[in-house]
Amino acid sequence: MSTAIESLVNREYQYGFVTEVEADTIPRGLNEDVVRAIAAKKDEPEWMVEWRLKAYRRWLTMTEPHWPNVTYGPIDYQDMIYYSAPKSVKPLASLDEVDPELLRTYEKLGISLTEQKFLAGVAVDAIFDSVSVGTTFKEELGKQGIIFCSFGEAIQSHPDLVQKYLGTVVPHSDNFFAALNAAVFSDGSFCYVPKGVKCPMELSTYFRINAADTGQFERTLIVAEEGSSVSYLEGCTAPKRSGNQLHAAVVELVALDNASIKYSTVQNWYAGDAEGVGGIYNFVTKRGKCVGVNSKISWTQVETGSAITWKYPSVILQGDNSTGEFYSVAVVNNRQQADTGTKMIHIGKNTKSTIISKGISAGRGNNSYRGQVKVMPRATGARNYTQCDSMLIGNECGAHTFPYIEVQNDSAMVEHEASTSKIGEDQIFYCKQRGLNAEHAISIIVSGFCKEVFQNLPMEFAVEAQQLLGISLEGSVG
Amino acid sequence: MLEIKGLRANIGENEILKGIDLTVNKGEIHAVMGPNGSGKSTLAQVIAGHPAYEVTAGSVTYDGQDLLDMEPEERAQAGIFLAFQYPVEIPGVTNAYFLRSAYNAVRKARGEEEVDPLEFLDVMEEKMKLVDMDPSMLNRSVNAGFSGGEKKRNEIVQLAVLNPRLAILDETDSGLDIDALRIVADGVNKLRTPEKSAIVVTHYQRLLNYIVPDFVHVLAGGRIVKSGGKELALELEEHGYDWIQNEQSAAGAGSRA
Numbered sequence: 115m116s117t118a119i120e121s122l123v124n125r126e127y128q129y130g131f132v133t134e135v136e137a138d139t140i141p142r143g144l145n146e147d148v149v150r151a152i153a154a155k156k157d158e159p160e161w162m163v164e165w166r167l168k169a170y171r172r173w174l175t176m177t178e179p180h181w182p183n184v185t186y187g188p189i190d191y192q193d194m195i196y197y198s199a200p201k202s203v204k205p206l207a208s209l210d211e212v213d214p215e216l217l218r219t220y221e222k223l224g225i226s227l228t229e230q231k232f233l234a235g236v237a238v239d240a241i242f243d244s245v246s247v248g249t250t251f252k253e254e255l256g257k258q259g260i261i262f263c264s265f266g267e268a269i270q271s272h273p274d275l276v277q278k279y280l281g282t283v284v285p286h287s288d289n290f291f292a293a294l295n296a297a298v299f300s301d302g303s304f305c306y307v308p309k310g311v312k313c314p315m316e317l318s319t320y321f322r323i324n325a326a327d328t329g330q331f332e333r334t335l336i337v338a339e340e341g342s343s344v345s346y347l348e349g350c351t352a353p354k355r356s357g358n359q360l361h362a363a364v365v366e367l368v369a370l371d372n373a374s375i376k377y378s379t380v381q382n383w384y385a386g387d388a389e390g391v392g393g394i395y396n397f398v399t400k401r402g403k404c405v406g407v408n409s410k411i412s413w414t415q416v417e418t419g420s421a422i423t424w425k426y427p428s429v430i431l432q433g434d435n436s437t438g439e440f441y442s443v444a445v446v447n448n449r450q451q452a453d454t455g456t457k458m459i460h461i462g463k464n465t466k467s468t469i470i471s472k473g474i475s476a477g478r479g480n481n482s483y484r485g486q487v488k489v490m491p492r493a494t495g496a497r498n499y500t501q502c503d504s505m506l507i508g509n510e511c512g513a514h515t516f517p518y519i520e521v522q523n524d525s526a527m528v529e530h531e532a533s534t535s536k537i538g539e540d541q542i543f544y545c546k547q548r549g550l551n552a553e554h555a556i557s558i559i560v561s562g563f564c565k566e567v568f569q570n571l572p573m574e575f576a577v578e579a580q581q582l583l584g585i586s587l588e589g590s591v592g
Numbered sequence: 593m594l595e596i597k598g599l600r601a602n603i604g605e606n607e608i609l610k611g612i613d614l615t616v617n618k619g620e621i622h623a624v625m626g627p628n629g630s631g632k633s634t635l636a637q638v639i640a641g642h643p644a645y646e647v648t649a650g651s652v653t654y655d656g657q658d659l660l661d662m663e664p665e666e667r668a669q670a671g672i673f674l675a676f677q678y679p680v681e682i683p684g685v686t687n688a689y690f691l692r693s694a695y696n697a698v699r700k701a702r703g704e705e706e707v708d709p710l711e712f713l714d715v716m717e718e719k720m721k722l723v724d725m726d727p728s729m730l731n732r733s734v735n736a737g738f739s740g741g742e743k744k745r746n747e748i749v750q751l752a753v754l755n756p757r758l759a760i761l762d763e764t765d766s767g768l769d770i771d772a773l774r775i776v777a778d779g780v781n782k783l784r785t786p787e788k789s790a791i792v793v794t795h796y797q798r799l800l801n802y803i804v805p806d807f808v809h810v811l812a813g814g815r816i817v818k819s820g821g822k823e824l825a826l827e828l829e830e831h832g833y834d835w836i837q838n839e840q841s842a843a844g845a846g847s848r849a
């Protein structure tokens with residue numbers, strides 16, 4: 115390896131710092147009292163407590179899934195902390211009350227929570243460990259009837275909406291990690307766009323894990339009423355720690371008649387070091403339901419972080435003529451593992467889905483695409499197009515594809531294309547001969563490979579995602 | 593400007609270059625001719641620094657610097673440009689983006705200011721005219737789906753944009769019809785200055801009617817077996833490479849006798 119490359123390999127994870135804040139923490143371990151204590155911290159109504167307990171009891175009967183193509187040691191659920199909040203954050207705090215130390219943390223992450231300074235046109239909710247530290251542009255959105263707030267606040271201020279939609283897409287019993295989340299989730303974002311309203315700005319949530327040995331279990335619910343539309347983006351980082359931390363989030367999206375939701379993720383949780391020590395276990399359930407006719411849900415994800423990623427953002431295409439999309443870039447380097455993909459469940463007539471998956475494997479990373487396309491008997495005229503491309507950098511990484519196609523209606527058309535390529539020495543040499551260094555060359559080649567996905571990111575974030583990709587692959591050749 | 597001495601290079605276990613000596617001075621054009629498989633591309637790739645080739649002996653200096661000690665991108669930034677015999681495809685990356693990245697990387701290395709996309713369009717417009725390239729190619733992926741001729745022209749567009757001091761053209765003429773050949777050669781000639789040099793690798797004499805060399809070298813079996821002026825290319829055209837090889841073996845037989 116050249117020295118230039120070596121120094122890049124050893125480059126620090128940029129977001130690996132720890133913020134010193136006094137935390138309000140519930141002791142380690144999980145039982146009904148812990149569940150109740152979390153609910154009590156947030157002053158939750160009885161129906162919420164009951165829902166949590168129902169989920170907890172269900173979780174006790176479930177076992178951790180081991181079908182993903184990833185390996186890791188046993189997780190001790192009794193040795194984990196389920197709630198940690200900076201002491202200075204009171205629920206419902208206004209932005210002015212936010213601890214300056216926390217504001218500085220977000221500034222350091224490149225996210226300004228002071229509205230006047232923030233990148234115009236993006237409203238942000240920031241989640242620090244278990245709680246929301248502030249939501250920007252709330253008033254302006256409120257004028258149009260859009261609700262964008264922390265989940266905790268939604269439970270207090272909009273209980274009818276939360277009760278109506280919570281668990282309708284991802285039930286409390288859905289899977290092991292979703293049940294765990296339902297029991298112990300502490301915060302997250304809530305968004306409601308009323309009938310006919312096109313949300314005028316990007317909504318964004320920034321998730322930050324800070325405390326050690328703490329799981330992060332946020333829950334996001336987005337409801338788009340008839341004829342409305344919204345674009346939402348989440349970003350994630352965490353400090354460098356030698357232990358693994360569990361992140362088990364749930365996201366539910368509901369799109370009614372003629373509504374559309376675009377959900378983008380740039381996931382950059384700490385990935386562990388080059389030898390695979392530390393890093394986030396990102397075990398996430400994300401699902402959208404196109405309830406109404408002509409509705410549309412589009413997932414775009416750029417997954418570069420986490421030691422292990424296990425997630426399948428899915429769309430249930432229930433309304434006739436509804437559309438589901440999944441655009442994904444998943445990068446693994448060093449010892450990272452990812453098992454990710456989507457499910458498109460065609461129930462309504464003339465439903466359409468598109469899946470574009472770009473998997474990049476470098477170092478000793480292992481990347482699996484797992485995707486299901488299911489066409490139910492009533493889904494006359496259903497269409498799916500799947501394109502699943504893998505790119506390998508080096509000889510020690512792995513790429514796998516697991517497509518599951520189930521068609522129960524003869525008129526359906528399902529198309530699947532897959533390819534695997536290797537970044538060739540010749541491609542890199544060609545770029546170098548034109549004056550570009552190895553890192554730049556790889557970043558250019560890879561961003562070309564991922565083009566169809568980046569095109570679907572909101573403009574403000576496409577550049578960031580591209581840079582992130584370059585950084586996560588730094589040092590992968592040499 | 594470029595001084596190659598006793599250069600030997602392997603690919604895997606096979607020695608391809610078996611002792612090359614070649615000096616290129618400022619302003620000179622050298623043609624390197626020879627039969628297929630004689631090592632012409634290998635020589636070009638070794639000068640550019642392709643990692644697949646291992647240099648086992650000899651030296652290459654460029655402007656007094658040890659070229660073999662430099663990374664390929666450093667060589668490029670120092671003004672060495674290779675127009676590839678087989679240009680590589682980079683799907684999804686537009687020519688405009690790729691070229692601007694390269695242009696800025698080279699400028700940056702030279703301590704010059706980088707240009708923004710709009711300024712770069714002005715640069716491009718002029719250079720594309722040079723080889724009669726359709727502006728729509730700017731938005732196409734680098735070489736992806738290009739015809740053989742388009743790829744070769746694209747190499748010359750890149751050459752024009754990066755404005756190197758030593759250009760190496762590896763079989764730029766192959767795959768070009770006579771009109772395209774004339775356009776490409778005209779383009780190269782327009783870029784000529786007394787400060788710049790070129791090594792033109794070709795199998796056929798044809799290109800040398802348009803890009804007139806100062807010297808012609810014949811490479812066979814990894815060695816330069818004959819050097820001369822531009823008339824050597826015509827002799828080769830007339831007699832074929834067998835003539836050199838026969839002459840060689842005759843000389844070999846003679847010296848043993």
Ligand SMILES: Nc1ncnc2c1ncn2[C@@H]1O[C@H](COP(=O)(O)OP(=O)(O)O)[C@@H](O)[C@H]1O
Nearest residue numbers: 603608626627628629630631632633634635644
């Ligand atoms: N990548 C490679 N692997 C193995 N052999 C190679 C490779 N590249 C070139 N060679 C061999 O090296 C010799 C010289 O090739 P090359 O330099 O391409 O010749 P030319 O350009 O004169 O046609 C040939 O015998 C060719 O087979």
Ligand SMILES: [Mg+2]
Nearest residue numbers: 632633677763
């Ligand atoms: Mg050749």
